[in-house]
Amino acid sequence: xxxxxxxxxxxxxxxxxxxxxxxxxxxxxxxxxxxxxxxxxxxxxxxxxxxxxxxxxxxxxxxxxxxxxxxxxxxxxxxxxxxxxxxxxxxxxxxxxxxxxxxxxxxxxxxxxxxxxx
Amino acid sequence: xxxxxxxxxxxxxxxxxxxxxxxxxxxxxxxxxxxxxxxxxxxxxxxxxxxxxxxxxxxxxxxxxxxxxxxxxxxxxxxxxxxxxxxxxxxxxxxxxxxxxxxxxx
Numbered sequence: 001x002x003x004x005x006x007x008x009x010x011x012x013x014x015x016x017x018x019x020x021x022x023x024x025x026x027x028x029x030x031x032x033x034x035x036x037x038x039x040x041x042x043x044x045x046x047x048x049x050x051x052x053x054x055x056x057x058x059x060x061x062x063x064x065x066x067x068x069x070x071x072x073x074x075x076x077x078x079x080x081x082x083x084x085x086x087x088x089x090x091x092x093x094x095x096x097x098x099x100x101x102x103x104x105x106x107x108x109x110x111x112x113x114x115x116x117x118x
Numbered sequence: 119x120x121x122x123x124x125x126x127x128x129x130x131x132x133x134x135x136x137x138x139x140x141x142x143x144x145x146x147x148x149x150x151x152x153x154x155x156x157x158x159x160x161x162x163x164x165x166x167x168x169x170x171x172x173x174x175x176x177x178x179x180x181x182x183x184x185x186x187x188x189x190x191x192x193x194x195x196x197x198x199x200x201x202x203x204x205x206x207x208x209x210x211x212x213x214x215x216x217x218x219x220x221x222x223x224x
Contacts, residue, residue, distance in 0.1 A: 043154075102167070102209050
């Protein structure tokens, strides 16, 4: 199970930290990702964190968002700063598959809504 | 960046219909393609990976094919639970989704 939290209303330029608590598997053994979906729109990959610590970001969030994890809490995080109206979306965390057929996402949380508005 | 284009954007169909959705990549992605189903208000669900491999637990009426730049998702006999939006995703170079195909009731 993946349970996201931390979403809410934030002013432009503000910050927010999203959490994704995992159960039934170990975050430290998997690569984990964040994907977002603006209201009424499609899916957009945001960031990924590999088990070894490597991180990657979409150009739209690079330099503003930071992905991290706390293995002791089995939790993934997304620290978001300098937020813009276009960051408004439901943010999903997802688990990367370990099936050995490439880096796709085999299990998703229910999402948390971030609204950036004045 | 690799762009993914799905067609059609919306598809009207009836229960029992055979449904086909196409996904085209802007450059070759080999077979590094996944398909997801999203029911309104729910999280995406993995259906197929590596273009044609069915995820465990997904009904066999779903199938995927293709390689390179052209891919298809086929539902052999549409069921009531299948009315949803479907997304393709390339994972050859970073991750990019198609814009989605909404399968609605005719």
